[in-house]
Amino acid sequence: MSLTDKDKAAVRAMWGKISKSADAIGADALGRMLVVYPQTKTYFSHWSDLSPNSAPVKNHGKNVMSGVALAVSKIDDLTSGLMALSEQHAFQLRVDPANFKILSHCILVVIASMFPKDFTPEAHVSMDKFFCGLSLALAEKYR
Amino acid sequence: MVEWTDFERATIQDIFSKMDYEVVGPAALSRCLIVYPWTQRYFGNFGNLYNAAAIMGNPMVAKHGTTILHGLERGVKNMDNIKETYAELSVLHSDKLHVDPDNFKLLSDCLTIVVAAQLGKAFTGEVQAAFQKFMAVVVSSLGRQYH
Numbered sequence: 001m002s003l004t005d006k007d008k009a010a011v012r013a014m015w016g017k018i019s020k021s022a023d024a025i026g027a028d029a030l031g032r033m034l035v036v037y038p039q040t041k042t043y044f045s046h047w048s049d050l051s052p053n054s055a056p057v058k059n060h061g062k063n064v065m066s067g068v069a070l071a072v073s074k075i076d077d078l079t080s081g082l083m084a085l086s087e088q089h090a091f092q093l094r095v096d097p098a099n100f101k102i103l104s105h106c107i108l109v110v111i112a113s114m115f116p117k118d119f120t121p122e123a124h125v126s127m128d129k130f131f132c133g134l135s136l137a138l139a140e141k142y143r
Numbered sequence: 144m145v146e147w148t149d150f151e152r153a154t155i156q157d158i159f160s161k162m163d164y165e166v167v168g169p170a171a172l173s174r175c176l177i178v179y180p181w182t183q184r185y186f187g188n189f190g191n192l193y194n195a196a197a198i199m200g201n202p203m204v205a206k207h208g209t210t211i212l213h214g215l216e217r218g219v220k221n222m223d224n225i226k227e228t229y230a231e232l233s234v235l236h237s238d239k240l241h242v243d244p245d246n247f248k249l250l251s252d253c254l255t256i257v258v259a260a261q262l263g264k265a266f267t268g269e270v271q272a273a274f275q276k277f278m279a280v281v282v283s284s285l286g287r288q289y290h
Binding site: 031032034035036052105108109110112113114116119120121122124125128 | 173174177178195198199252255256257259260261262263264266267268269271272275
């Protein structure tokens with residue numbers, strides 16, 4: 001299920017529309033992930049405050065979305081583009097890759113809620129494929 | 144038996160009471176057929192599903208989307224009895240329709256996206272959690288009678 005030219009164009013177009021709100025999207029997605037999937041809180045036991053809109057959540061949401069921005073810019077070769085991030089997740093963070101799917105879903109839910117007219121089914125399928133590819137690239141160095 | 148908080152019950156009742164089944168049903172099903180095209184395998188007799196526009200304009204898809212939402216309403220009206228409510232439908236999906244139960248989750252995810260698009264800011268993390276919990280119970284019940 002690799003990204004076609006049509007998918008890449010759709011992702012770039014969507015990113016063009018949503019990138020200004022990237023920080024807000026990241027904060028909302030991460031915040032709701034911690035609420036909807038409480039098991040994900042296990043990765044953040046070192047944070048003082050896990051509530052949505054807390055400082056650590058907002059800050060980390062920003063981090064996540066700059067990773068997404070990087071992936072958009074490297075969409076023609078996600079594996080090499082995300083190599084450094086993959087190494088970080090594999091060797092230091094050791095986040096179970098099943099959680100990539102969970103966060104991807106939350107990001108898509110936030111995009112749908114913030115951009116209902118733009119998040120058409122066609123845009124949705126390309127974005128879903130993109131996040132699948134991103135997740136795969138992020139898991140590349142795990143084993 | 145599933146334990147529901149007052150907030151979860153109220154949220155589910157609220158979402159479904161305000162929902163237009165004839166808009167949300169078709170939107171969710173057509174989105175599923177577009178985003179996860181392998182789900183089209185179950186709709187071979189629905190005619191033209193060749194592209195997104197065809198799917199979204201297909202009257203059989205629309206009708207079936209509405210049917211699905213009415214099926215969900217049964218769970219909404221029987222939240223303390225969801226497993227029993229869907230026992231018969233589970234047998235139908237297993238023995239007659241031969242639907243891979245993994246597909247229920249795919250449709251559920253698309254429905255979540257459609258509801259999120261409708262509710263916007265009102266679709267908070269807590270509301271999403273309640274909605275996804277309800278859908279998870281329905282999905283589990285629909286897969287329960289497979290053998």
